[in-house]
Amino acid sequence: MESAAEPIYRGMDQETLDREYDLRTVVPDHESWAAKRTLWSDRARATLECRLDVRYGSSGRQAMDIFPATGPVAPPDAGAPVEIYIHGGGWRTKSKEDVSFMAEAFVPAGVTFVAIDHDLAPDVALDQIVGQVRAAVAWVHRNIAGFGGDPDRIHVSGHSSGAHLAAMILATPWGAAFGLPDDLVKASCLTSGLFDLEPVRLGMRSNVLNLDEAAVERLSPIHHIPTVAGPLILSVGGHETAEFVRQTDAYRIAWLAAGHQVTVVDMPSDHHYSLAVEPGKPDSPLFKAVLADIRRTGSTGGSRA
Numbered sequence: 001m002e003s004a005a006e007p008i009y010r011g012m013d014q015e016t017l018d019r020e021y022d023l024r025t026v027v028p029d030h031e032s033w034a035a036k037r038t039l040w041s042d043r044a045r046a047t048l049e050c051r052l053d054v055r056y057g058s059s060g061r062q063a064m065d066i067f068p069a070t071g072p073v074a075p076p077d078a079g080a081p082v083e084i085y086i087h088g089g090g091w092r093t094k095s096k097e098d099v100s101f102m103a104e105a106f107v108p109a110g111v112t113f114v115a116i117d118h119d120l121a122p123d124v125a126l127d128q129i130v131g132q133v134r135a136a137v138a139w140v141h142r143n144i145a146g147f148g149g150d151p152d153r154i155h156v157s158g159h160s161s162g163a164h165l166a167a168m169i170l171a172t173p174w175g176a177a178f179g180l181p182d183d184l185v186k187a188s189c190l191t192s193g194l195f196d197l198e199p200v201r202l203g204m205r206s207n208v209l210n211l212d213e214a215a216v217e218r219l220s221p222i223h224h225i226p227t228v229a230g231p232l233i234l235s236v237g238g239h240e241t242a243e244f245v246r247q248t249d250a251y252r253i254a255w256l257a258a259g260h261q262v263t264v265v266d267m268p269s270d271h272h273y274s275l276a277v278e279p280g281k282p283d284s285p286l287f288k289a290v291l292a293d294i295r296r297t298g299s300t301g302g303s304r305a
Contacts (some may be wrong), residue, residue: 167221
């Protein structure tokens with residue numbers, strides 16, 4: 001008689017843990033969602049005013065695409081608020097071109113949309129990727145006025161591994177590390193995020209990311225809740241795995257324990273890949289919540305009414 005597989009994380013054996021984080025097996029039509037994003041993003045870059053491949057660093061992927069706002073800006077003589085978005089892809093795939101479609105919702109609403117890219121694992125370590133996205137946000141703060149954006153009204157969002165990177169941006173000591181305001185990010189939205197990297201270290205991506213216990217501690221947002229923070233929106237699809245739901249709830253609890261504002265936008269009909277497009281749909285409750293936070297927060301960090 002064979003013995004039961006040995007639990008390695010929260011009572012899960014290796015096969016169960018890998019299944020919780022292998023979302024392609026949970027959503028068999030995931031490729032169709034990627035095709036939709038490509039089609040919509042190609043259209044956005046072809047029809048909207050945009051500055052593509054604006055450099056913020058020396059490597060090939062250290063670049064961003066900037067879509068200046070065309071909608072009304074309040075007050076009219078100020079720069080537009082800025083939405084910085086970080087793509088998902090497990091730190092090892094996808095690019096800024098995959099999320100251009102979101103500009104079609106934000107730009108007419110008076111928001112400058114910025115999609116940032118970064119080098120990919122395993123070509124670079126996760127520490128370097130985190131450092132790159134932090135440098136990208138610092139670049140935006142210092143330079144976005146030249147594109148009509150307001151550096152004092154920056155909002156940051158990301159999905160999946162992009163949500164992890166966005167959360168690490170929230171944990172950045174901007175004053176000490178960059179000489180910038182500690183409240184540089186005025187509000188944020190993280191969807192389907194990975195906030196504790198311990199199950200990633202133990203799972204199927206371990207050979208790509210090469211994480212050890214020290215890296216998990218250093219690079220897990222759950223261990224680095226900022227002391228200065230604006231409002232946060234969290235969301236996870238109702239058809240995602242239990243681990244993705246748990247990760248979001250644990251981060252929510254940690255955020256609240258630090259005394260910060262957090263709102264959870266329930267998306268019960270969505271899975272991991274459909275939720276990835278919701279922030280770019282003007283009729284989505286997730287987009288509406290993000291836009292409301294962008295408009296409510298200003299140069300002093302703001303708060304929800």
